[in-house]
Amino acid sequence: MVASGAMAAVGAIATAWPFINNLNPAADTLALSSIEVNVKSIAVGQAITVKWRGKPVFIRHRTPEEIKEAEQVKLADLPDPESDNARVVDTAKKVRPEWLIVIGVCTHLGCVPLGTKQGDPRGEFGGWFCPCHGSQYDTSGRIRKGPAPKNLAVPAYLFSSDTLVKIG
Amino acid sequence: MASSHGAPPVFKNKVVAWIDYRLPIFSYIEKEYHTFPTPRNFNYFWNFGAIATVMLVLMIATGIVLATNYTPHATLAFDSVERIMRDVPSGWLVRYLHMTGASFFFIAVYIHIFRGLYYGSYKAPRELLWILGVVILLLMMATAFMGYVLPWGQMSFWGATVITNLFSAIPVVGDAVVTWLWGGFAIDNPTLNRFYALHYLLPFVIVAVVALHVVALHVHGSNNPLGIDPKGPQDTVPFHPYYTMKDGFGVLCFMIVYAAFVFFAPNYLGDVANYIPADPMVTPTHIVPEWYFLPFYAILRAIPDKLGGVICMFGSIAVLFVVPWLDTSRVRSCTFRPIYKWFVFVLVIDAIVLGICGAHPPEGWYVPVSRIGTFYYFFHFLILLPVLGKIERPLPLPPSIADAVLKKKAG
16 A cells, blocks of 8 residues: 555656656757857946846956955955955956956846946946845945845856857 | 525426536526525625626636737737737727736735725634635736736836746755746746746636635625624525625726726826836836735835745735634624724735835835834734734624614614
8 A cells, every 4th residue: 555655656756747847948948058259349447248048147347446446355344255366267267357257137136237338327336236126246246235145146158268258 | 504595496497497407507506696695784895705706707808818819929929919909909908908907806806805804704614715715815916927927028027037036035946946937047938938828827727716715605604794693594685686786786886996997097007117128138227016016025125135035025925824823802803803903904004005115116214114014014913913812802792693783773
């Protein structure tokens, strides 16, 4: 009795799995998982938004002041402590402090923070400001103030040359 | 409850009798909707169950008609809705009926819930009836949310983003759950497709739960404004014609207000930003849900912690499930509860204040006010309801419904 009941339960779960798994991303959706961007035309101090996996990715050419500001913050002051160097490194472990690449999705509830376009409000920490619930990010894309729990995510990327970056 | 209105019906029409002998649908209608003994003292609050049922049928009817012209695809959905508005014969009317109908369905259901809270309709032996009602509310919320995504406007897209991201607050598996919900790395065509499938399915699930709700209702019959059980035929009247007429009148009055909005202010209850096509790269400066979600949205934002906010928001509905056991009072109706009755009104004001907070950006005064409002909401259910039932001294109950009704008439 117990054995056949257990078998039935295993069978039921095994049958349910394809239906649940069916809702996961399809192969063609997964296939869109990397893009290549030429960053040559982004001047120092400027930033652009590119679309990757249906989400905005911010690529920011940081000024020396912005880099300095990001590097000098004490880790103890950060809600989600992470050094600036750890956020500007590509998959080949090469650190490029002038290029900050982050996913432009607020870690609170998924809005796109302002601060990439010229004239956008950048918040008190000179990075990004999320208009939905007031989260503020610094010049390293780290959360400094507001309800967001984490720093803006850094996607896996690789510079194949000084001006060509592959995201994903 | 034994019927006080005579023996099983005899049908004169031979066809009806033939069918009823084999499938007793006519006996059922006769018993449950004609002779069904119903308390004689209902006030107009007892109309809203019938009104909500009519709205459900109307939403399904308009929804099916809309579905014949709607295209559930990220690149075509917005234009197909505009085509319904401009080119499809009477399309504008059917869509406005559906859109405004959602709001009026919630109005009817919220008044229906208030009625239950004020008159203690959730108390024994109607606990399961009440719980089925909360299940219907949850299903309605899910259906309304997914329906709002279908026009694929800015508010559709970003509302869906914010709400689905609530699940990312779940520890460890949160992000995997959100990817699973989306069917991708962001809200996109797979999300729209599954929301459309579910938006079409869930109303029929609601119909099924409503049927159970009605079955549970007809076991012990309706509660009434006095909250005391009918003691005999002198306390009840047959459902038809008395309450079919009264419900009909109530439905008609409700429809007048509803039609006024449909024809003269169809967009008053919605957000203009939803007439801008969805853009995954640009967030509108101010994301607000539809008005019927605002108090819950305010609760979500009142808590400074992401997971805490999500728990409180779902908790504000979940707490309703246990209301029958949180209320310790031995009388049902607030008519005889001199203290608690005022707190029910305070709860209504609290919900309205939370709604106003939810409609505004979370800055300045709205932050502390929404925190106080959230605190009070839970205080009402978790502290006030159990404690007050113990210490409050209810007014003396009348000996019977007939006695109270006739005395009122004489006095």
